[in-house]
Amino acid sequence: MGSLTTPPKLLVVDFNNEELRPGTTTWESTCKEIRHAFENHGCFIALYDKISPQLQKSIFQDNSQQLFELPLERKVLNISEKPYHGYVGQISFLPNHEAFGIDYATTSQGIQTFSNLMWPQGNDSFCESSLMFSKIVAALDNKVVRMLFESYGITKNCESYVESTTYLLRYLKYNTPKTKETSMVFPPHTDKTFTTILYQNHISGLEVQTRDLQWITLEFPPSSFVVMAGEALRNDKIIEVDEELIDEEHPLKFKPFVHLDLIKFFDTERGRRSQNLVEDFCENMDSKNINLPKIDFSHKELKPHTLVWNQVKSQVHKALVEYGCFEASFDKFPISLQKSIFESSQELFDLPSQTKLKSIRTKPFNGYSYSEQLSELDQMIRRMILESLGVENYMDEHMNSTNYLLRLMKYKTPQSSENEMGLSSHTDKSNITILYQNQVNGLQVLTKDGQWINVDPTPDTFIVLIGDSLHAWTNGRMHAPFHRVMMKGNEARYSIGLFTIPKTGYMIKAPKELVDEEHPLLYKPFTHLEFITFSYTEEGMQCESALKTYCDLKPDTLVWNQVKSQVHKALVEYGCFEAYFDKIPINLQKSIFKVSQEIFDLPFTNQT
Ligand SMILES: O=C(O)CCC(=O)C(=O)O
Numbered sequence: 001m002g003s004l005t006t007p008p009k010l011l012v013v014d015f016n017n018e019e020l021r022p023g024t025t026t027w028e029s030t031c032k033e034i035r036h037a038f039e040n041h042g043c044f045i046a047l048y049d050k051i052s053p054q055l056q057k058s059i060f061q062d063n064s065q066q067l068f069e070l071p072l073e074r075k076v077l078n079i080s081e082k083p084y085h086g087y088v089g090q091i092s093f094l095p096n097h098e099a100f101g102i103d104y105a106t107t108s109q110g111i112q113t114f115s116n117l118m119w120p121q122g123n124d125s126f127c128e129s130s131l132m133f134s135k136i137v138a139a140l141d142n143k144v145v146r147m148l149f150e151s152y153g154i155t156k157n158c159e160s161y162v163e164s165t166t167y168l169l170r171y172l173k174y175n176t177p178k179t180k181e182t183s184m185v186f187p188p189h190t191d192k193t194f195t196t197i198l199y200q201n202h203i204s205g206l207e208v209q210t211r212d213l214q215w216i217t218l219e220f221p222p223s224s225f226v227v228m229a230g231e232a233l234r235n236d237k238i239i240e241v242d243e244e245l246i247d248e249e250h251p252l253k254f255k256p257f258v259h260l261d262l263i264k265f266f267d268t269e270r271g272r273r274s275q276n277l278v279e280d281f282c283e284n285m286d287s288k289n290i291n292l293p294k295i296d297f298s299h300k301e302l303k304p305h306t307l308v309w310n311q312v313k314s315q316v317h318k319a320l321v322e323y324g325c326f327e328a329s330f331d332k333f334p335i336s337l338q339k340s341i342f343e344s345s346q347e348l349f350d351l352p353s354q355t356k357l358k359s360i361r362t363k364p365f366n367g368y369s370y371s372e373q374l375s376e377l378d379q380m381i382r383r384m385i386l387e388s389l390g391v392e393n394y395m396d397e398h399m400n401s402t403n404y405l406l407r408l409m410k411y412k413t414p415q416s417s418e419n420e421m422g423l424s425s426h427t428d429k430s431n432i433t434i435l436y437q438n439q440v441n442g443l444q445v446l447t448k449d450g451q452w453i454n455v456d457p458t459p460d461t462f463i464v465l466i467g468d469s470l471h472a473w474t475n476g477r478m479h480a481p482f483h484r485v486m487m488k489g490n491e492a493r494y495s496i497g498l499f500t501i502p503k504t505g506y507m508i509k510a511p512k513e514l515v516d517e518e519h520p521l522l523y524k525p526f527t528h529l530e531f532i533t534f535s536y537t538e539e540g541m542q543c544e545s546a547l548k549t550y551c552d553l554k555p556d557t558l559v560w561n562q563v564k565s566q567v568h569k570a571l572v573e574y575g576c577f578e579a580y581f582d583k584i585p586i587n588l589q590k591s592i593f594k595v596s597q598e599i600f601d602l603p604f605t606n607q608t
């Protein structure tokens with residue numbers, strides 16, 4: 001890691017040069033240089049003096065200061081359906097990093113929407129300067145992209161690329177490090193974009209890794225930019241691959257894809273762990289449209305110890321290990337009850353909110369018969385799970401350890417024709433959740449390999465999901481899937497969830513039969529109440545998985561996984577590596593050598 005060789009010099013392109021116009025020789029040679037820089041270092045430095053000192057001040061002092069000083073409640077309003085496009089901060093392992101994302105930043109509407117959220121009273125100067133800045137940088141980006149397309153001889157595709165591009169402006173802040181040592185405030189990563197253009201205040205800190213794995217610290221003059229190739233633009237040529245780029249030597253490597261899907265993939269477990277994001281993502285897209293397993297619970301003979309029971313049990317086991325979820329048909333449920341549940345649910349939601357509060361308290365929604373009928377399904381499923389794991393001796397304990405919670409949910413008709421997030425991605429904290437919906441779809445479940453699949457149940461089916469509590473109790477055997485609601489169309493969605501919740505005070509702890517060398521205990525024992533209390537704290541809401549953060553016995557952070565794969569690679573290849581580890585205080589380091597020197601300096605006869 002320590003570099004003995006001199007770090008490579010980055011290409012510097014002077015975009016202020018009048019000669020840099022299409023058709024000139026300067027243009028042509030620069031196109032080649034940029035391509036070369038992208039292919040080898042993934043970035044170059046652009047001199048571009050269009051940002052006036054005044055605009056620079058607005059961006060780095062006025063705007064940044066105002067933004068980062070906002071109260072946290074305001075900051076978190078900067079949400080985006082696209083991961084990492086909204087507010088990012090308060091992350092335990094990145095304590096010094098904070099960022100805001102402004103999507104569609106080259107349009108006044110994009111900037112205005114963001115500004116209205118942050119400053120409801122308005123902030124014209126923020127809007128004006130951010131828009132101006134974005135437009136200037138976008139112009140630079142257009143030029144770079146054009147040069148790149150030209151260097152590959154595919155200019156005809158440039159227009160459509162430029163048209164399909166939207167810009168995200170991110171304000172980033174890295175707090176002053178607390179020590180004098182260099183500290184990593186943002187782990188190594190590649191950008192999920194086509195190109196990223198960075199502009200920074202005079203504090204340097206950005207490092208890039210070249211293809212031969214050297215890290216170069218980028219020092220760039222104040223009126224320059226760093227232009228980086230993102231994952232969507234990889235050295236093996238461009239993703240939306242043009243025919244001209246495919247030949248025998250360079251067969252089509254990646255399928256064309258939409259950028260949003262790539263970053264969504266990055267937000268999944270598989271994506272985050274991936275060492276080769278684009279490749280894994282494209283492979284992922286290849287998988288066919290998956291349907292959740294559908295399991296039939298309406299057989300008359302479905303009683304323990306029968307053949308049907310055992311058949312259904314093995315289907316349940318398989319589905320829950322693989323997806324943590326399945327579609328259940330269960331006809332013990334009278335159609336009339338199905339209808340009435342949504343009617344009364346709609347009536348409830350339609351009440352004025354004052355009455356709504358009162359009515360829920362005084363005239364409880366009559367969900368009793370619904371819950372009672374459906375708890376039968378829950379108990380069958382739990383019985384099957386315990387049997388299939390060979391821990392039926394815990395049956396009574398488990399059945400007696402839970403209560404039921406019935407929740408009615410309404411998702412308003414989307415305002416626009418775009419997909420709207422009705423409920424963001426989460427795992428349930430329950431043991432089991434059984435969902436029923438009116439005929440408006442929208443539920444999506446994330447598969448273990450990172451694909452969102454639509455779950456579109458029919459009127460006589462329910463969706464059964466494993467929650468964190470049962471996932472932990474089974475020591476990870478049953479998967480608790482992430483799921484969310486995406487709304488599209490012009491109808492409101494109603495859903496009803498029957499949640500099987502551990503009783504207050506019940507300690508969720510995997511049975512000893514499920515813990516062995518091959519299956520070490522994954523989570524420390526916890527009670528449901530302390531766990532949900534944590535999951536509603538700021539930390540609980542910000543982290544990837546409240547369960548992992550709260551009860552994990554295994555480190556499983558982004559940084560951990562990145563370091564793990566570096567360790568693995570180094571040990572396979574070299575059997576050794578150089579480790580940075582700053583937990584040993586400098587004075588201890590010094591004294592250890594001092595002592596050792598003293599020992600060696602002792603006269604020979606005294607040495608033992
Ligand atoms: O409305 C739905 O289908 C999903 C609801 C849900 O996931 C929840 O309430 O936890």
Ligand SMILES: [Fe+2]
Pocket residue numbers: 426427428433483
């Ligand atoms: Fe849920």
